[in-house]
Amino acid sequence: xxxxxxxxxxxxxxxAEPEPDFQLEMEPGSSEQExxxxxxxxxxxxxxxxxxxxxxxxxxxxxxxxxxxxxRNVRRLESNxxxxxxxxxxxxxxxALREAIPHVNTDKxxxxxxxxxxxKNYIKALTTIILGMSGGCLPHSxxxxxxxxxxxxxxxxxxxxxxxxxxxxxxxxxxxxxSQGS
DNA sequence: TAGGCCATCTGGTCCT
DNA sequence: AGGACCAGATGGCCTA
Numbered sequence: 001x002x003x004x005x006x007x008x009x010x011x012x013x014x015x016a017e018p019e020p021d022f023q024l025e026m027e028p029g030s031s032e033q034e035x036x037x038x039x040x041x042x043x044x045x046x047x048x049x050x051x052x053x054x055x056x057x058x059x060x061x062x063x064x065x066x067x068x069x070x071x072r073n074v075r076r077l078e079s080n081x082x083x084x085x086x087x088x089x090x091x092x093x094x095x096a097l098r099e100a101i102p103h104v105n106t107d108k109x110x111x112x113x114x115x116x117x118x119x120k121n122y123i124k125a126l127t128t129i130i131l132g133m134s135g136g137c138l139p140h141s142x143x144x145x146x147x148x149x150x151x152x153x154x155x156x157x158x159x160x161x162x163x164x165x166x167x168x169x170x171x172x173x174x175x176x177x178x179s180q181g182s
Numbered sequence: 183t184a185g186g187c188c189a190t191c192t193g194g195t196c197c198t
Numbered sequence: 199a200g201g202a203c204c205a206g207a208t209g210g211c212c213t214a
């Protein structure tokens with residue numbers, strides 16, 4: 001695997017430079033990111049301008065630096081490695097997802113955003129097919145859609161309990177082949 | 183050469 | 199306290 005390490009970036013290691021025990025953070029309003037305050041809600045958690053539990057913007061307080069520069073250096077390298085491993089796992093999951101969804105242009109690798117979008121559409125298509133095969137009408141309203149979705153989930157879980165995961169994927173493959181053929 | 187995509191580093195919060 | 203998770207920044211690679 002080719003390495004994509006950044007030479008210049010790697011050379012810059014602020015955590016490796018000698019620092020006093022207390023580092024004075026930037027004054028509020030002096031941040032380079034000022035003006036880019038966008039709050040997002042992800043998984044029930046607000047992601048936005050960083051604040052502590054008391055609501056104080058984190059940029060406006062002093063942060064305690066633990067250990068010597070050498071110790072911080074080691075901790076930083078360790079957490080960089082963990083982060084790399086985490087991203088590798090995430091990429092493996094993306095690869096597995098790519099292989100799970102059918103797409104036309106197989107010589108071009110799907111980007112991450114394309115993978116997610118296609119997967120979403122694929123799930124929707126399968127849901128439609130399954131609902132159609134089970135004799136149910138397609139939902140017209142939001143509540144009907146929710147009812148159908150929960151019914152589908154129940155069937156899915158029941159099938160998992162009864163037959164196991166392998167059998168279910170085989171079942172879905174058959175459905176997919178059936179829909180391709182028709 | 184600009185723009186899209188990506189890997190990596192970094193420093194913050196959250197969770198166990 | 200330490201690891202997981204997250205988002206911003208940065209720079210390399212590739213393609214139109």
